[in-house]
Amino acid sequence: MAAVNPPRGMRDFLPAEKARREQVLAVIRERYRSHGFDEIETPVVEDYDRLHAGMGGDNEKLAFNVMKRGLEAEAIRAAADDPAALSDLGLRFDLTVPLARFYASHRGELPGVFRAIQIAPVWRAERPQKGRYRQFVQCDIDIIGDASARAEAELITATLDTLDALGLEGASVRINDRRALDAMLDVFGFAAEERPGVLITIDKLDKIGPTGVVAELRERGVTASAVDAFATFLDRAAADVPVFGEDQIRAGLPAGVGDEIVAHLVGIGEAVQAARPGADVPLVFDPFLVRGMGYYTGTIFELAHPSVSYSLGGGGRYDGMIGRFLGQEVPAVGFSIGFERIVDLVQQATDAGTSAVVLVHDRDVPVAELVALKSALVRDGRRVRLEQRTKNLKALLERATADGYTAFATVSAGAALEDLELKPLG
Template identity: 80%
Template sequence: MASVNAPRGMRDFLPSDKARRERVLSVIRERYRAHGFDEIETPVMEEYGRLHAGIGGDNEKLAFNVLRRGLDAEAIRAAAEDPAALTDLGLRYDLTVPLARFYATHRAELPGVFRSVQIAPVWRAERPQKGRYRQFMQCDIDIIGDDSARAEAELIVASLDTLDALRLEGATVRINDRRALDAMLDVFGFAPDERPGVLITIDKLDKIGPAGVAAELRERGASASAVDAFEQFLGRAPGGEGPFGEAQIRASLPEGVGDVVIAHLLGIGEAVAAARGEAVPPLVFDPFLVRGMGYYTGTIFELAHPSVTYSLGGGGRYDGMIGRFLGQDVPAVGFSIGFERIVDLVALADSDAAPAVVLVHDRDVAVAELVALKAALVAEGSRVRLEKRTKNLKGLLARASADGYSAFATVAAGTTRSDLELKPLG
């Protein structure tokens, strides 16, 4: 018998799961809208050349590509050695590349500083495993046209506010700057052409530790003197502990990192603290935070919560991406909440939902009577489901309760609206 399961790495959602996801999404939308972000929508597909233009990092390797229309077997064989000749479109693997294309298309119609929200599914040809799906929801906010610390601060404040509204208080943001990373690698003596590989290894610091990082750098063939200097720096006495601030940032970095980057980070922290009404911002400077996307040009950050060991979102500044479409650079920075990760952590009561009623009717009740009763309750603002009485009434009501219904009433022939006696479920 053929499988009737959803495709590997993709999921069905039962009504109760879908309702819970929509409640979380409604909070995210409301909070971001309150912070001045306007929602946009882009197509699920983009042109192949845009998705594979070298601006999507490793995600480009995970793109689902769409065959050109009208190809026959002979054409497919002829182009077998050139996949690009077979495809002209692809499913989006993130929302950032489509946003860059969107802005390039509609720049004349948008404000000078554009604050966008995109909440939509994306597709990646991942190897399916726990927590990794081939189709998943992304929730992105971006600010285009502002190169100041204000943009990062707005993104961070809006995202922390959103987590608070989802009752995930106590979140912090790990923050770094790719320019600080580059300066640090320069101080240690790593050559420019070996830095991409070095950053990949540094990104494993939390998993394999300083000794593991140093060993892997040597295996990669990185400059021996640079690896020695980096290993010595990692083995120094801890100096970057304490609350976020200039002293903590400088103590976390080797001497020689420019003041401009530090000033930018401090400006973000000052703005976030002021907005949150806190003496110290909920930021943690992490000099070894890398984030894998090659398009980041400045500030990078990740959202952390004490209830889990993994990040709940992240983002950064990508000032060079839009210029690939426009021919001139436009500053841009974005933050993405990991919806699939947070939705399982959130327990939001559906307190604002309309009353949900199940009408359990006898077999002999006329269809016209049932539909009229249902219409009367719907007109009063209730959500209504009709169910024929079964021998296992307890099981029927348990299923209705699991689907989010809060009350029920029994209906016999001749029952009117005034006769209905609503009883609580659960």
């Protein structure tokens, strides 16, 4: 028999789970729109050259490529080692590269500062494992055209507000700046050509600890005196400055990092605090936050929640990307929440605005009567399903409850709408 499972790393969703996902997505969309963002849609495929132009970092290696149509067997054999000769399109691996292309295409039709929502599936040729899929949904908000701290503050407050609306209060944002990282490596004495590899190692700090990071840096053979300076910095007694602000940022950086970078981060904190009066600033400065995407040029951040040890999302400023399409710099910054992770944390909510009813009918009830009753209830704003009575009524009602139905009524031939006795399910 032919295999009937979905492709590895991809999933089917039964009605109850699909309804749950759509309910969470509806909350996310509503919150984002309330913060002034507008939803757009882009094709699921982009040109091969665009997806492999160095803008997507390591994700470019995970792109699913679409083979050119009409290739002869001899041409395929001749180009077997050259994916670019075989493919002209590819499935998008994120929503940022398509957004940059979208903005370059439609700039004249968009406001000077454009706030975009993108909620859509993306595809990566990952090795499937628990929690890691080849097709998954991303929920992005981006602001294009604003170089000020206001843009980051709007993204952070909209994201935290969305998590609050989903019942995930208490989230916080770890924040850093790629310019601060670069300045730090410069202070320590790492050569420019060494820094990409050094950042890859520093990014492992949470996993292998300071000792492991220093050991790996020495194994890389980078400037020894710079590693010594970095090790000394890691061994220092970290200042306990619990409130996000200039003191916390200064305490996390070596002397010599520019005031402009610090001021930008402080401005973000002040704006987020103003948006959430009466609460602690939900920001934590992390001088070793790296984020692996090579296109980040400034602020970077990751979303944390006390219920889990892993990140629920992240983003940053990518001021150089759109300029590659337009030939001029356009400031841009985005924040993406990990929908597949968040949906598992959200408690199942009941849609109080709609009553969902199952009409359990006898076999002899005329179809016209059933459809008339169903239509009358639908016009009344209810969701309605018709089910013929079975011997195991309990199993039928349990399935209906799992599918989100809240009440049922039994229907006999000749029953009128006023005769129905709705009984609660669950």
